[in-house]
Amino acid sequence: MQGFRNQHTESEMSDTSNTPDQAASPAPETEALPNESVAQDMTELLAKHAEVSDAYLRAKAEAENIRRRAEDEVAKARKFAVESFADSMLPVRDSLEAALASHAAKPDAPIETVLEGVQITLRQLTAALERNKVLEINPAAGEKFDPNRHQAISMVPAEQEANTVVGVLQKGYSIADRILRPALVTVAAPK
Numbered sequence: 001m002q003g004f005r006n007q008h009t010e011s012e013m014s015d016t017s018n019t020p021d022q023a024a025s026p027a028p029e030t031e032a033l034p035n036e037s038v039a040q041d042m043t044e045l046l047a048k049h050a051e052v053s054d055a056y057l058r059a060k061a062e063a064e065n066i067r068r069r070a071e072d073e074v075a076k077a078r079k080f081a082v083e084s085f086a087d088s089m090l091p092v093r094d095s096l097e098a099a100l101a102s103h104a105a106k107p108d109a110p111i112e113t114v115l116e117g118v119q120i121t122l123r124q125l126t127a128a129l130e131r132n133k134v135l136e137i138n139p140a141a142g143e144k145f146d147p148n149r150h151q152a153i154s155m156v157p158a159e160q161e162a163n164t165v166v167g168v169l170q171k172g173y174s175i176a177d178r179i180l181r182p183a184l185v186t187v188a189a190p191k
Helices: 002-024 028-080 083-105 111-131
Strands: 134-137 150-156 165-170 172-175 178-181 183-188
Touching: 083 111, 111 134, 150 165
Parallel strands: 150 183
Antiparallel strands: 134 172, 165 183, 172 178
């Protein structure tokens, strides 16, 4: 029996000699827990990544749609910017065509009738321009020369103060405080 006990003791010793190695390496059950936790974290992160990616793609698509709509609106604004102005000009054209047709029908009509029609047409044109913020620049004689609104064609000797408008050769026009065409003027020369 003693041999049996020695064998048993030796096998226990050999089992105990393995015990430190087994203690150093985790048991299979304890290995499963951290792996499951990592796998669960990974699954959560992948789901969150998919959610963020989807939100990003949606936001990017929305931004692209907004940009495209803005470009379309700007293109339409450019294309139809003159629509209101053209609408104001149509009655003027109608009046001019009516005057020409009237003159063709009655070529010996008195000049006063033609002049009256031209004056009415001019009033229509002036009103249409004013409705569209196109304003006349017509400086009075003696008004100080303004290089932002006037263009001097020549300097002439005059009895008035130097650098003042003597006469207007061509009216200027502005639209919404922007000069379309400066008034062409003669300016008093220094004495």
